[in-house]
Amino acid sequence: MLQRLATFVDGDKPMSRLAAAGAGVVLLLGGVIVATTAATPRQSAVASATDCLTSTGTAWRLDPEQQRHARTILAIGQQRQLPPRAWAIAIATAAQESSLRNDPTPDRHGSSGLFQQTPPGWGTREQVNDPTYAATAFYTALSKVPDWQTLPLTVAAQTVQRSAYPDAYAKHTATALAALRELADTELDCDQITAGSAAPAPRNPDGTWPKEGCVVRPDPTTNRGCLTPRTAHLIAQAKGAGYANPGCFRPSGPGEHPKGRACDWMMTSGGAATGAQRARGDAMAAWAVANADRLGIMYVIWYRQVWSPAEGWHSYTNPFGGTGPSGEHTNHVHISVY
Structure with a gap:
């Protein structure tokens, strides 16, 4: 049944190819394929208390x-x-x-x-x-x-x-x-007390996410490539919440970065975040989860954990064998949007 749906997306997290906005998602976590259900229109993506x-x-x-x-x-x-x-x-x-x-x-x-x-x-x-x-x-x-x-x-x-x-x-x-x-x-409401509210990204009249091309040129975070309007909205909202500019577009490789639908917010210059840097990453990850339904966030990865609307937070192992701060996402918060 899964057939070819499972594809590696991003190098940060393996996700399924989305046949359409709101389609089901197939996750490959630690080498195990797990079928999940995508968020329905307006479904709350706020984490539990x-x-x-x-x-x-x-x-x-x-x-x-x-x-x-x-x-x-x-x-x-x-x-x-x-x-x-x-x-x-x-x-x-x-x-x-x-x-x-x-x-x-x-x-x-x-x-x-x-x-x-x-x-x-x-x-x-x-x-x-x-x-x-x-x-x-x-x-x-x-x-x-x-x-x-x-x-x-x-x-x-x-x-x-x-x-x-x-x-x-x-x-x-x-x-x-x-x-x-x-x-x-x-x-x-734990998440909203913690994280604050972002302005919602535009939706279709029926509540679904509109399909968007990579049309914002150049990506202002890398000065090359492109972003989708929804990704640009995410960056603007994160900046308004006090978080520095991320790095988004990548010219090659699998996944969301070359599509302009993923960004990495660095908490350190390379090493694993500790102390105040770890606290800031925790705060940003909580902000992203609290506002996922407003911003069209598909998943968040931070500190060996991955969050998706259907499954919440759970353990993350890089399927490409990536280790160290980058592979384990202990130095940056990764966010991908629909």
Whole structure:
């Protein structure tokens, strides 16, 4: 039945040839062919809460002091009538900056308190060491960030904090969401809290993806070749979400790159991503999955894992035998679109 459907696409991930938009997909994973069902029009491609929490770190078990400060952050956000996404950003920020502990001792940069704010810009020393004042000041600054409601959590937090570790906030998303569920009794859409929303790509009236040629010339990321309009839209949305330009078109080889339908976002200059680089890759992969239905994303590969709308995240082994950071996708996030 599978016959010739299984073809190697991309060198990043083997996929089937798509007979038409919305056609079934055949995956060859680790040498095993697995038939799947493609997303129907408007089918949600948002990962489950479990997937989201897994991709954004392990939630802490908050002790009484940390719970007290998390409740203060929640209370101030509710008083200011801000949405739950703002509460999550604030808790994740405080988790990164102070481990949700109110240390009044200035660090070597002069920062202290729950959000590690620095006088005089954030207030007096006494004020920044007051959790209620500190949370209020954070929310005030967050509210002034353009499009903070749709920026990835880590980008919104970094815009406020201007940290030396700009991508570290993402790893505290699980802690923030767990705290909201426990302390605010609020069920949240994990992916949208984490990733932010992208503007949707154009669809046909019936909700299917229009067939597109490689007509955007040249590919602005390589200054050669071409991209499909949907790929160009993906790049623009990723840039708006705070991610740098990828590399997309390749002149030869199997798969989506020569068709202008795939891009690689490098997290390092070559080696495997660790620390803040890994956190940024995690954040981008979560952003892509959360917005897959809006952007027409066919699959995402990151850090030995591959995601597709039909199967979610699962283990990835390069079928071409590729190893190292490039072959295992530990230095870049790969995204292909329909």
